[in-house]
Amino acid sequence: MPDCAHPASRSPRDRGEGVVxxxxxxxxxxxxxxxxxxxxxxxxxxxxxxxxxxLAFEGE
Known part of the structure; x- marks a missing residue:
């Protein structure tokens, strides 16, 4: 069954988001x-x- 959840309710990985x-x-x-x-x-x-x-950055 296809995933019909609203995109915002899915994890960042499932939405094709992330950090490179x-x-x-x-x-x-x-x-x-x-x-x-x-x-x-x-x-x-x-x-x-x-x-x-x-990455446990210090400050901003």
């Missing part, structure tokens, strides 16, 4: 270049918050 980290090493040894892929600005903020948590 670039393969090159960070010049300062701390920061990483990344691309957040999401359907809206609010979803980008959600992806960035998850990235901060996952």
């Amino acid at each position: 980290l670039y393969a090159d090493a960070p010049a300062d040894g701390r920061s990483w270049r990344y691309a957040a892929i999401a359907r809206s600005a609010a979803d980008v903020e959600e992806q960035e918050a998850a990235l901060v948590e996952a």
Whole structure:
């Protein structure tokens, strides 16, 4: 049976959203270049918050 749930009720992975980290090493040894892929600005903020948590960034 097809998934009829509203897209917002599905997980970011199911919606084709996420964060891509670039393969090159960070010049300062701390920061990483990344691309957040999401359907809206609010979803980008959600992806960035998850990235901060996952990598345990300090500050902003």
